[in-house]
Amino acid sequence: MSDHLPVLKVRLFGGFSASYGEIPVSFGRNTTTKAMKLLQILLYHGDTGISRDKLLDELYGREELADAANNLRVTAHRLKKIIVDAGLPSHNYINIKKGIYRWDAPMPTEVDAHQFVILSKDVQACTDKVKKLALLKKICLMYSGEFLPELSGDEWVLVESVHYKNIYSESLQELCKLLIERGDYEEALRFCEPACQLYPFDEWQSVRIDCYMALNRYKDAVQEYENTAKLFFEELGIRPSEHMMQQFEQMSSRLNYKPQELGDIKERLKDDDVRGGAFYCSLPSFRDSYRLVSRIIERNGQSVYLMLCSITNGKGMPMDKPDKLEALSGELLNTIQQCLRKGDSFTKYSPSQFLILLVGTNKENCSMIFDRIQRYFSREHKSWKQYLDYFVSSVAEVDRQDSPIQFNTENKTW
Known part of the structure; x- marks a missing residue:
């Protein structure tokens, strides 16, 4: 590896893309071909590598092939050509040793998912609130979407996607808690917005409602609730959580709504000591x-x-x-x-x-x-x-x- 070459930066969150230095790298429009899947798997496993058997399972697990091993050799050969044709330096790129396949590039390679995990470990070890706040912001900004969404039907991607979503959700929850403790409600609103877009049914809108109420922006809070309630009903046929409905009751009392305008909602809020859902x-x-x-x-x-x-x-x-x-x-x-x-x-x-x-x-x-x-x-x-x-x-x-x-x-x- 040469440190004099530009860094190859790889993004796996929100879709697969890469840049070599400041130049975007195009491997073609279709990121779900076998060669492109192999590239993404190798980049993800990096120096650790992946065993041949596991690689065959991840690439061809659902297919009945007479000679999957030969298909892998052909795919690897095709991938090497694709990489060079994309404008990267001529190199072997795939290191195979003792049945382990590894990404082997002449330039430093940075993968967002790897940095994401490192940052999450740094957060766990950090005891300083100011430093922790900065780290949590980096984590939440780095998570620009689901892990390899184009390959979400692949089993290994599914498992990793759930894992990264959990890290993101826990980090965002902790970040919002710290921001709200500091009174940085506008900042908490800003960080919750992508989560509301990515995971509209996880009720991140509830955090936004709390922030609006703290800022005395009750009309915005009511609008947030009504949009969420409409989404839940139209898409899933269910109502928002008991907590969110309790928030609405608080908002409505401060806005002095007339009883007949909220009759159906108030009716559902009568038994507010009982948790909703099964x-x-x-x-x-x-x-x-x-x-x-x-x-x-x-x-x-x-x-x-x-x-x-x-x-x-x-x-x-x-x-x-x-x-x-x-x-x-x-x-x-x-x-x-x-x-x-x-x-x-x-x-x-x-x-x-x-x-x-x-x-x-x-x-x-x-x-x-x-x-x-x-x-x-x-x-x-x-x-x-x-x-x-x-x-x-x-x-x-x-x-x-x-x-x-x-x-x-x-x-x-x-």
Whole structure:
């Protein structure tokens, strides 16, 4: 490597791009070809490298090829030519040693995702509030979008994307807390704006509402709430969180709205001591609730359905990749919590399955409920729809042999 050459700067957040010194590097319009995927994988793994087997899986895992290894050799050869044709110095660029593929460039290479992780570790080790504030600002500014969004359907990208989003969300939350403590509300508003655009259903608007209220900009706060409520209803068919509705109640009282103008919203805010969304409980607690409901409906004939929501590999089979399953499972838990009513309860039955008790609904509505769950679950990654499947059965029929959901009575966990 020559330190005299310009730095190759690589951006993986918000889309793949690169610049050599001050000059943008164009590798072609299509960033999803096998050669371009190989380039992005090599740049991401850097000096550490990636094993040949893992590389083959990430490039050709879903494809049935007679000779994937030969395809990799051809793709690597094609990539070397693409790199040089893009205007970078003539060099080998791909180092293969003991089955490990590494990015090997003659110039220093900086990857935004690598710097992002370094900064997050610096934040954790920092005890000085002023320095921490500066580091958090750098992290939030560096995150210009999802990790490699063009490849969001690839499993390795999906897992890394969730990881980076979590770092960004935690950093932004801490940054906003520090800014609000200092009274820098305008600054907090500015940093929350990209998050509201990137993740409109994560309720970063709630932080903006707090800032508007602190600045006595109540009309702006109300507008922020109304836009968010409209978005949630039109896109997902649900309402904002209980916290955000409580914010609205505070705003409305200061703006002296007339009761008839906010009648429907105030009606929903009456029971403001009860947390909104479905009730998550442990498996033993859910089992007790299920048994109680089973007894109640024997007397009153109320309609209650049990839904089994499962995470699959996209082909109807159980998900067999632990990292990916963990990421999807965490998102599904949050989705069910957000999408269902207070009167519904749910639990995690297994690493890939959730049980949902739907009270006072009918079979037709169950499919609509699953559609809502699926929409919310895939709100940021449309390809995630393929990973969800469900079965539903009336609680009164679960014990029947023809029920799509049955419990093994010998299974001590149930």
